[in-house]
Amino acid sequence: MPIYEYIAVDKGCSYCSRGFDTLQKFADAPLTTCPKCGASVRRAITRFAACINEPDEEAVALEEKLTGYEKEGRWSHAAELADKSGLQERAMDNYKKAGYNF
Ligand SMILES: [Zn+2]
Incomplete structure (x- = not known):
């Protein structure tokens, strides 16, 4: 499953304003709000799958x-x-x- 990174669009809580990672199923719709505070978030970078730290x-x-x-x-x-x-x-x-x- 891919890991997605989200970050608050504007102001968020301490959790989302710095960005957070979430593991989602491929078919899951992208998050639009922070699960903690409900602020709007956008997807930042799609990282390579977990545990691969490729140069x-x-x-x-x-x-x-x-x-x-x-x-x-x-x-x-x-x-x-x-x-x-x-x-x-x-x-x-x-x-x-x-x-x-x-
Ligand atoms: Zn938040």
């Missing part, structure tokens, strides 16, 4: 590979790679382009 070089290599697949129209390859790397939204996009229906 930047690898992230760059991954990005190049993904972009390569996408340029070539190899959507299912790109989707699988994105999926494995915790890039769920990207994977979803590519799966759709590959003709999968969810």
